[in-house]
Amino acid sequence: MHRTKVTVAEGVLDANETIALANRADFDDAGVRVVNLMSAPGAGKTTLLERVLEDGLPGPPGTDGPRVGVLEGDVQGSIDAERISALHVPVTQLNTDPGFGGECHLDANMVRSALPAVPLGEIDLLVIENVGNLVCPAEFRVGEDARAMVSSVTEGEDKPLKYPLMFRTCELVVVNKIDLLPHLDFCVEDFLGNLQRVNPGVPHMLVSARTGEGIDSFAGWLAGIAAREPVPR
């Protein structure tokens, strides 16, 4: 049985890759760059987005910053989408609960099914907020240009070692909730050492979505992705 299951999984991943490329083609045609934002449940992805979208992303001097849209992935409900839409940012809710008792991740086909509801002509950057999970979201590309993850200091220093694929597959790690550091037994150096072991050289940012500390760096990073040339297909 185990071998059969693995074969099925590989088939699913191959099919996923094909659809992810189709998504990429649609994003590129629309001139939209895409960030896949991932984390464990409750690490603060939505609050982080609220913070950066309140003021908008920075643009070159004298110009507006890039226009952002959000695709919210959740097993069930639309709590996060309602929070984001309050900021007058176009937001699309994508629920995974029709599949398998609630899929634990977004895949390329789910994102594809949501694309007709995403106003690609009105945005420059689409942030896809994935389902809160440190395992499977890392296995499914959805057509993104870049992946970022949020790791909260309340989760402990060992997370890069326990969920290495997630930390390895991202090009930015946002370390959130640093306002709580005085109240935790969390050693930032130990965490960063573990991060370097699984993804040497990956950039990180220390932020507090709650107080706003470090948020400008993340806003600048998103603006940088929006200004990127598309990767040749």
Place this chain on the structure above:
Amino acid sequence: MHRTKVTVAEGVLDANETIALANRADFDDAGVRVVNLMSAPGAGKTTLLERVLEDGLPGPPGTDGPRVGVLEGDVQGSIDAERISALHVPVTQLNTDPGFGGECHLDANMVRSALPAVPLGEIDLLVIENVGNLVCPAEFRVGEDARAMVSSVTEGEDKPLKYPLMFRTCELVVVNKIDLLPHLDFCVEDFLGNLQRVNPGVPHMLVSARTGEGIDSFAGWLAGIAAREPVPR
């Protein structure tokens, strides 16, 4: 493609149920009760177990408490197993990384494969610490008598609404890290209200694995499970 995938998933769940019953039979024959302990990554399952195992579980007056063993489920590594084994409790590590780039949950077959390494004759209660994930672990029974989950106050009040199956499938919700409440915008009443919406009447405990507050309640709950009669098969 989507329909095919769901069919496969249902087949997997049927097969899982059969193996879970076989696990239950083996546990019952050995007189061992089993708790499936679940949470998001970094909610504090291992620290909670360390706290209760340091002093052992309570027994009837004049007798020793139940003997506990731990089965540690992780995608990769043995960090938690090493922490638990320092307390001289029999611990078995079960890694999920051979499957599908790292399975995001334990299933009955994985637990079955680990049983030869679990000293069932020397324990009264086996605590299975599942992979940190609020979605898929809830879908796979592994042969447990009871399910408990740990939800950290740092994760936000909305988690029962966003991951309803997990909160609905447990008979105890341990609300951890309450020592951090003074430093968070977390409303305990709102969380408990959301919990009641998805699992009316489920018991909860407010604890801090860090300070030890409320830990006796969880130790008593575990001892109660160990003293339960097996559910007739």
